[in-house]
Amino acid sequence: MPQLGFGVFQVGDDEAERAVAAALESGYRSIDTASAYQNEEGVGRALRASGLARDEVFVTSKLWNSEQGYDNALRACDASLSRLGLDRLDLYLIHWPMPGRGTYLETWRALEKLRQDGRVRSIGVSNFTVETLHRVIDEADVVPAVNQIELHPYFQQDGLRALHRDHGVRTEAWAPLGQGHGLLDDPALARIAQAHGRTPAQVALRWHLQIGNVVIPKSVTPSRIAENIDVFGFELTPDDMKSIGELDKGLRVGPDPATFETA
Template identity: 75%
Template sequence: MTVSDVTLNNGITMPRLGFGVWQIPDDEAERAVRTAIEAGYRSIDTAAVYENEAGTGRGLKAAGVPREELFVTTKLWNDDQGYDRALRAFDASMERLGLDVLDLYLIHWPLPGHGRYLGTWRALEKLQADGRVRAIGVSNFTAETLQRLIDESGTVPAVNQIELHPYFQQNAMRALHADHGIHTEAWSPLGQGRGLLEDPALAEIAARHDRTPAQVVLRWHLQLGNVVIPKSVTPSRIAENLDVFGFELSEADMTAIGGMDAGTRLGPDPDTMG
């Protein structure tokens, strides 16, 4: 299975569909990552706070795929925000991952009440300038924090990874990203399964395409232009989530899913997180 790429705003290419390891214990991450890479995934998304960077790194190595074929993302946790602490945290993440160069480094949350994300961003800019990171971006930034970051640094993030699924579609943020040339990356793209995958409207579309509701949702993301990182530890589902390039949703399908937006956030609110 070949996954197409998107080109980030600094010319780096990134797979449109990757494998997320959130909530996978470190001792299971090696097997899950290796299984994903063997199935055809080439983009792996982790974070310091997931506490599975070491297992993820072992999985990357065990898969035996050349490093240049892989795209690895990790994220800086909230406790390590600030210029100096961010640089030290990056070193620690890289040691756990067993990598020399990271493909994408993200600030995990903006924490606007703490006021440290601008200094943190300067650290990420240095890491990129030093060739230690190929692209830098953010996660869970709102319109306000994103605009301030751009205005005060002059550097536009390559990616903003945000909660996004049919029940929480983030249309305004997607439009803002498009205006700035930022790629929207969806976390919890399947809505953590909380009722979304049992939605009758999705079931009807899935039956029409002889696909699963999860495959329909992932296809919806891709046709919107989102980058997606579904997570699973089940080998059959890992493969199923990748098999979304052999069909296309109709305009009517896209409209029906677009009508499911309920503004229902499952994760923390970035304005109050931390």
């Protein structure tokens, strides 16, 4: 899985098609969508128009809350594949655990079946908490390949990252730029950016890469799409990493997965 990919949250089909085309043109080879984003058709169109071979691009989608349950999950994967125009996903995730609903374990069994049948190459979870991830690891046959969680310098998720490390689960950061608000105006990021002749967004992404996260920044602006992948030609110093490590405020920009159950 490429360590840096491209996300398309809150982007309709046509805009997703243009943004994914620009991303593939800039060199991204991993795209993160979801059935809930309602843009899998646009993503699929951009993938086909790129002329890239299927195995050159890593494609992730996610099963929505209303699609949980064993049979629903099998059908949901077929529907995502058909909207994308693909016969296989590289990674399929349960979007939210919904612990109050109690269906994530049977949903996970369906993902194990999809993996066994070759419909998806690997399976993982998203927004799983320490408790819900522990339960999957303890009770299921397959350990999730990744847990895609909100993670950025203001919300560093040390507890989950340690659990992932102990069990070989890859940490994938959503909102890696804190969705753009506030975080990118942080004075410490600005100071480090200036010292490297880079932007605060590039410094934030570089921090993720250096602590081992997979990142999927989103933008629909071609210049920012190019800027966000241009992060392999510089390195943050141990002092820079320490300063960014000290920015954690426990500040979420998204919902709390312990209670989020929107269908």
